[in-house]
Amino acid sequence: MSSHDPHSPCCGGGSCASDQENQSHNGHSEPSSCCGESRRDFLFMTAGAMAAVGAGSVVWPFVHQMNPAADTLAMSTTEVDLSSVEVGQSVTVMWRGKPVFIRRRTVKEIQEAADVDVSTLRDKQADADRVKAPEWLIVIGVCTHLGCVPLGQKTGDMRGDYDGWFCPCHGSAYDSSGRIRKGPAPKNLEVPTYSFLSDTLVRIG
Numbered sequence: 758m759s760s761h762d763p764h765s766p767c768c769g770g771g772s773c774a775s776d777q778e779n780q781s782h783n784g785h786s787e788p789s790s791c792c793g794e795s796r797r798d799f800l801f802m803t804a805g806a807m808a809a810v811g812a813g814s815v816v817w818p819f820v821h822q823m824n825p826a827a828d829t830l831a832m833s834t835t836e837v838d839l840s841s842v843e844v845g846q847s848v849t850v851m852w853r854g855k856p857v858f859i860r861r862r863t864v865k866e867i868q869e870a871a872d873v874d875v876s877t878l879r880d881k882q883a884d885a886d887r888v889k890a891p892e893w894l895i896v897i898g899v900c901t902h903l904g905c906v907p908l909g910q911k912t913g914d915m916r917g918d919y920d921g922w923f924c925p926c927h928g929s930a931y932d933s934s935g936r937i938r939k940g941p942a943p944k945n946l947e948v949p950t951y952s953f954l955s956d957t958l959v960r961i962g
């Protein structure tokens with residue numbers, strides 16, 4: 758990450774994780790516009806769906822601004838109500854200073870992810886090992902190359918050749934399971950610790 762210049766035009770339409778320390782006053786952490794993305798552009802929603810973000814993520818920025826001890830940060834969790842997210846839509850929430858991509862996958866996306874021959878993958882992981890419920894993919898939205906935030910959350914975003922996310926910084930493409938399929942990124946998008954508290958309420962962390 759240190760070798761990545763967040764002001765470089767290489768970022769294209771992505772946003773750099775290094776900018777995510779910027780805090781807004783509305784309870785969310787958002788990256789700045791280093792890569793041409795406005796704060797409003799970055800945050801959230803495909804097709805206008807809005808996930809209700811639980812108290813954890815609302816409280817988080819204020820805790821963060823107080824520079825809490827590492828163990829306090831390590832315990833932080835975010836609860837997200839996904840009941841308003843429709844099939845094919847995505848939401849982004851901030852958790853521990855990073856964007857978390859939540860996609861309610863279509864049958865096609867689930868099938869595409871499941872059909873991949875794992876032995877052909879750079880970072881060999883079966884889709885079934887990356888999800889708790891096939892319909893919901895939850896990954897940290899930080900490219901594993903140099904830390905840009907890939908495109909693919911918003912309607913009209915480039916998703917790359919594999920129906921997932923595309924990082925324009927250097928051309929990494931991720932599939933509908935968040936696995937690296939093309940470009941320089943060495944690893945799949947990371948799956949955070951999470952658990953479903955109900956069918957549509959998820960706790961991240």
Ligand code: FES
Nearest residue numbers: 900902903924927
């Ligand atoms: S940061 Fe280089 S491809 Fe994503």
